[in-house]
Amino acid sequence: MAPGKGIKPPVHRTTTGLISAGMGKVKCDEGRPSCGRCQRLLLECVWQPAQGKGDLRAKRQPTESSKAIVATTSRMDSVQMRRLPKDTFVVEFPNVSRTTIPFIHHFITFCSRMIAYANDSESNPFYMELVPYATSSPALLHSMIALAAGHLARVQPQHQKTATKHYSMALRELNTALSSPTTARSNPTLGSCLILCVYEISLSNNSRWKEHLQGARDLIKFRGGPQSSNFLTRFFALLDISGSLFAGRGPLLEGNYWIEDTPSAVGSKKLPSTGSSWPSYDSDGVMVEHFHTLMTFMARLSSLSADSMSAVGREHPESIESRAKIIYDDLMQWWWKVPENLRDQPIDWRTKNQEKSAAEKLEAESFDSTKACVCSCVIYLNHIVDPLSKGQQNEHVQEAIRQIFDIAREMPEGVGLEMGLHWGLFSAGAALFNDLEHEELVRQKLGTKSSTSLYNADHALDLLEAVWERQHKYNTRFDWRAVQNELGSNM
Structure with missing residues (x-):
């Protein structure tokens, strides 16, 4: 062994790491009072107290809208999603390959907060309400993985194979879900259809998003009609109205359905269920x-x-x-x-x-x-x-x-x-x-x-x-x- 190369010098590790930077996978530059990374990303800059020092800003207390995280468990075939206390829950993804964990994590930490409103990182129904459904909906799970892998493939092309694979699997599982009237009416089925639209709009050169948007329209009708309090109806409306302006057609559903309820509609529970605003920064709506x-x-x-x-x-x-x-x-x-x-x-x-x-x-x-x-x-x-x-x-x-x-x-x-x-x-x-x-x-x-x-x-x-x-x-x-x-x- 060459002299001087057998032992690496100790590397300084910060113990006062930034909570918000850590949760968002953002490297902290330790700038005070607000680090440069958080200023650029419009994140709240919150510090943990240093060991043995009591004059630094206290750690933020968890709230009901604490971010969801993905963590591996002792089992090789499962993933857990936890919302930090005090409102704690655990969601297991049985039979999920360890290789898909980074993509589920990327969907939760990035895709979900950019899918409807820009930089919506708190109280987001796409991870608070939709992600748990993926434990029992293969179509939803594969559509989430496809979207996340497709986005990562923009700068890391090796992920494109994963995106294409799970996109094909999502299409196949969606067809299976549509064969059952009960499953076809469910939020996971509508959610997977809409996420496939986003995949095709954002990452594909084909026009299949129009077909899936029309399919989502048919699912909403099959559920009894649109319900404005359902976040999937609101998201469908965003895609429908913006798409209609470019596609040279009127909206796919009649009326102002994103603000006027259909009494017979399925899935009328107001979401997100925490009662928080969506997006979180629009606190007064x-x-x-x-x-x-x-x-x-x-x-x-x-x-x-x-x-x-x-x-x-x-x-x-x-x-x-x-x-x-x-x-x-x-x-x-x-x-x-x-x-x-x-x-x-x-x-x-x-x-x-x-x-x-x-x-x-x-x-x-x-x-x-x-x-x-x-x-x-x-x-x-x-x-x-x-x-x-x-x-x-x-x-x-x-x-x-x-x-x-x-x-x-x-x-x-x-x-x-x-x-x-x-x-x-x-x-x-x-x-x-x-x-x-x-x-x-x-x-x-x-x-x-x-x-x-x-x-x-x-x-x-x-x-x-x-x-x-x-x-x-x-x-x-x-x-x-x-x-x-x-x-x-x-x-």
């Missing part, structure tokens, strides 16, 4: 309440867009324009009645308000995302009425585009918040005409964030690139919907 109302306008827009592309709509553009004006007036009337901190939040709040907690920062970011969606509605409406911008772009559209770009420039990257801006950036990008500077901004912001975002906007960006290329080449505007139909986009 301001963002969710008003975004759900905004979704009613988005649904009207998608239906109007589909009608405008029909033969009847092309023959009677005055009818489309009249309906668009009514929607715009209703939208503005509602928008001016929302709380001022949502509507008029200053763009420089990040630099002016340094005392905000992590939850308050996430809430403020969600307000910006909501405002960007309102601006998108304005742009989208104008595009329906004047898709080729034959006249000069009106001042309301110009202001909406400016606000979206201002928000995009200020919103931090690497925290998973980008998903809230995808539609806004796409709408603003589609309204550009030979504007190289802003095309590059959209390109940068819509570019894939492999490790920090579950969803990507690759298809949307590909469509914009095709539109921009045509506009630069022919020096005339193109309707992105027509280009999408021409390309047969899977977006």
Whole structure:
């Protein structure tokens, strides 16, 4: 043995490690009072007391919304999921291979908190309510593993084989579950169908997400209709309404079903069952309440867009324009009645308000995302009425585009918040005409964030690139919907 290489020097290990950093698998840099990693990830920075020292911040007491963790047990074929005391429970996954444990862990600690709302790490029904169902639902278990492995494969390609394998197994198990009326009505079956949609939207180049979203619609009908208090109905609505805006169709279910209950629906228990808000940082429900109302306008827009592309709509553009004006007036009337901190939040709040907690920062970011969606509605409406911008772009559209770009420039990257801006950036990008500077901004912001975002906007960006290329080449505007139909986009 070479001299000096037989014994390694002792390595300093911190004993005052950060609780929140440890639980989120974030290496602590021990910065005080708040470490740099937690500041970047918008986590609360909480320290354990050092041994023999009583002047450091005390360890945070566990709450009912404590995070779930995955731990191996003494048995080689099981996994346990525990929520820390005081509200303790254990979920065993019998017959689960040890090789799948990292993927279950990744679903709980990352995928579940990015699947519906950005950076939603507390009181999240996707791990608090849905994960335990996976112990008895092979379809749900395999869909969770497929999504987690697929996300990890973006930066670690060796996981793609696992993702593809479990995706195929999830499809097979879902077909088996659908053969039983009782199982078909269950939350695990609907949940697995929706997670497969997310897999196909985020990680696949095919358009099977449309088939599975329609399948989820059929399952909801089979259960007796949508129930707004069920988190799976709420999640279906997010996928349905956002998908309808891009797919050139109206919503798959009639009415404002995400805020209006169907009395006969199955699964009406309000979730999450802890009674906590979802997402956790929207403690007063301001963002969710008003975004759900905004979704009613988005649904009207998608239906109007589909009608405008029909033969009847092309023959009677005055009818489309009249309906668009009514929607715009209703939208503005509602928008001016929302709380001022949502509507008029200053763009420089990040630099002016340094005392905000992590939850308050996430809430403020969600307000910006909501405002960007309102601006998108304005742009989208104008595009329906004047898709080729034959006249000069009106001042309301110009202001909406400016606000979206201002928000995009200020919103931090690497925290998973980008998903809230995808539609806004796409709408603003589609309204550009030979504007190289802003095309590059959209390109940068819509570019894939492999490790920090579950969803990507690759298809949307590909469509914009095709539109921009045509506009630069022919020096005339193109309707992105027509280009999408021409390309047969899977977006």
